[in-house]
Amino acid sequence: MTKTGLTVDIVLFTIRDRQMQLLLIKRLAKPFAGRYALPGGFVLAHESVDAAAARELREETGLEKVYLEQLYTFGDPRRDPRGRVVTVAYYALIAPTQMLHAGTDASEAAWFPVSGLPTLAFDHRKIVEYAHNRLRNKLGYTNVGFELLPAKFTLTALQVVHETILGETLDKRNFRRKITQTGIVKPTHEWVKTGRKPAQLYKFRDGEVGR
Amino acid sequence: MTKTGLTVDIVLFTIRDRQMQLLLIKRLAKPFAGRYALPGGFVLAHESVDAAAARELREETGLEKVYLEQLYTFGDPRRDPRGRVVTVAYYALIAPTQMLHAGTDASEAAWFPVSGLPTLAFDHRKIVEYAHNRLRNKLGYTNVGFELLPAKFTLTALQVVHETILGETLDKRNFRRKITQTGIVKPTHEWVKTGRKPAQLYKFRDGEVGR
DNA sequence: ACAAAAGTGTTCCATATACACCCATGT
DNA sequence: ACATGGGTGTATATGGAACACTTTTGT
Numbered sequence: 048m049t050k051t052g053l054t055v056d057i058v059l060f061t062i063r064d065r066q067m068q069l070l071l072i073k074r075l076a077k078p079f080a081g082r083y084a085l086p087g088g089f090v091l092a093h094e095s096v097d098a099a100a101a102r103e104l105r106e107e108t109g110l111e112k113v114y115l116e117q118l119y120t121f122g123d124p125r126r127d128p129r130g131r132v133v134t135v136a137y138y139a140l141i142a143p144t145q146m147l148h149a150g151t152d153a154s155e156a157a158w159f160p161v162s163g164l165p166t167l168a169f170d171h172r173k174i175v176e177y178a179h180n181r182l183r184n185k186l187g188y189t190n191v192g193f194e195l196l197p198a199k200f201t202l203t204a205l206q207v208v209h210e211t212i213l214g215e216t217l218d219k220r221n222f223r224r225k226i227t228q229t230g231i232v233k234p235t236h237e238w239v240k241t242g243r244k245p246a247q248l249y250k251f252r253d254g255e256v257g258r
Numbered sequence: 259m260t261k262t263g264l265t266v267d268i269v270l271f272t273i274r275d276r277q278m279q280l281l282l283i284k285r286l287a288k289p290f291a292g293r294y295a296l297p298g299g300f301v302l303a304h305e306s307v308d309a310a311a312a313r314e315l316r317e318e319t320g321l322e323k324v325y326l327e328q329l330y331t332f333g334d335p336r337r338d339p340r341g342r343v344v345t346v347a348y349y350a351l352i353a354p355t356q357m358l359h360a361g362t363d364a365s366e367a368a369w370f371p372v373s374g375l376p377t378l379a380f381d382h383r384k385i386v387e388y389a390h391n392r393l394r395n396k397l398g399y400t401n402v403g404f405e406l407l408p409a410k411f412t413l414t415a416l417q418v419v420h421e422t423i424l425g426e427t428l429d430k431r432n433f434r435r436k437i438t439q440t441g442i443v444k445p446t447h448e449w450v451k452t453g454r455k456p457a458q459l460y461k462f463r464d465g466e467v468g469r
Numbered sequence: 470a471c472a473a474a475a476g477t478g479t480t481c482c483a484t485a486t487a488c489a490c491c492c493a494t495g496t
Numbered sequence: 497a498c499a500t501g502g503g504t505g506t507a508t509a510t511g512g513a514a515c516a517c518t519t520t521t522g523t
Binding site: 048049050051052053089090091092093094095096097099117119120121122123124131133135 | 259260261262263264300301302303304305306307308310328330331332333334335342344346
């Protein structure tokens with residue numbers, strides 16, 4: 048029974064300034080010391096792989112109870128110069144209003160727009176692309192979009208989320224009709240002064256959907 | 259750096275007698291000796307996880323170059339009574355015309371309809387359900403259906419594939435129009451006497467798509 | 470002759486798309 | 497007053513769903 052190293056890596060997305068952004072951490076240790084990499088680390092002996100992903104995310108960002116979904120497992124024997132390390136990749140989504148607490152190890156973490164990433168360690172570039180694709184597809188048949196917004200949001204903010212993920216502009220009237228007619232959002236009757244004219248806040252159908 | 263056991267398991271589907279069927283192998287060794295399980299085994303030290311899946315499938319069935327896609331990684335620490343073993347699950351599709359060669363280890367292999375499986379070893383029941391769902395979904399936006407047919411097939415045979423995967427009957431005229439109008443199949447002008455009236459054989463768009 | 474599977478069109482409905490103006494407020 | 501983002505309706509095109517009969521052959 049051969050044994051292998053097993054890690055998890057997390058692509059943590061948010062939307063800021065109408066751009067998809069993701070969190071990278073500057074590596075302190077070899078290999079790839081000084082390079083940016085995805086948050087992640089080794090799976091411990093007695094935890095599930097899913098739990099390892101949640102733990103690493105918590106340790107490196109302070110985030111709990113975020114949307115976290117397994118992506119794909121990358122198992123090329125040469126993906127890690129230390130030797131055989133298989134990684135199970137996840138992606139996570141948070142609202143830009145959620146703040147991060149610095150990790151216990153004071154490594155340097157920073158947000159980067161997906162369209163302007165530095166050179167990444169390991170095969171993390173490939174993982175990011177895989178995650179970005181998954182997110183785009185998933186937007187079409189699920190409600191993942193809401194995970195990138197706070198509990199209450201304007202319809203324009205929701206549209207910006209969709210436009211940013213899809214990389215194309217959408218017609219305002221068609222978008223609003225589709226969203227409101229499916230009953231997926233409920234008006235809160237609260238109003239915010241975001242631009243000039245106040246906008247109504249909406250919330251996701253049944254409360255907060257696991258946030 | 260903790261190390262864990264790593265296996266691959268393969269859900270090999272085919273369609274026979276208008277039923278989804280999958281291949282199971284009776285385990286000889288402990289744990290779960292005597293129980294049926296999915297074909298699979300340990301990932302070797304220097305092979306990629308994908309290669310391990312292809313190798314196990316070849317060793318246990320003689321099949322090469324079949325459609326093989328990674329599904330999901332199951333990492334509950336209690337899923338294997340021997341201790342920590344994470345498995346990367348795959349699913350594979352073959353035409354019912356493709357014959358299997360018995361594996362080198364003369365273990366007992368048999369086809370079972372998905373709707374009448376025996377009790378399975380490990381968490382393999384969960385893996386099968388995951389694979390079955392993936393296949394159903396994937397049929398809607400890809401051409402996986404063709405992987406369950408020989409290179410040349412009648413439109414009725416293709417419809418049976420779709421009906422069997424979806425578990426519902428489809429309208430013949432709507433189905434044929436959709437298939438032929440997208441140009442996804444080409445008529446071969448060969449005819450087979452399957453029922454009473456001869457039926458035309460079609461083939462998938464560009465040759466054999468990796469079979 | 471009859472049973473069995475092959476083959477073939479049209480209508481309707483739902484959903485997606487294209488498109489432009491007025492409104493409330495802050496500066 | 498004007499600039500900014502919020503909010504609203506209609507017409508057309510497209511894709512999916514419902515629906516029944518004729519044809520060819522083997523028995």
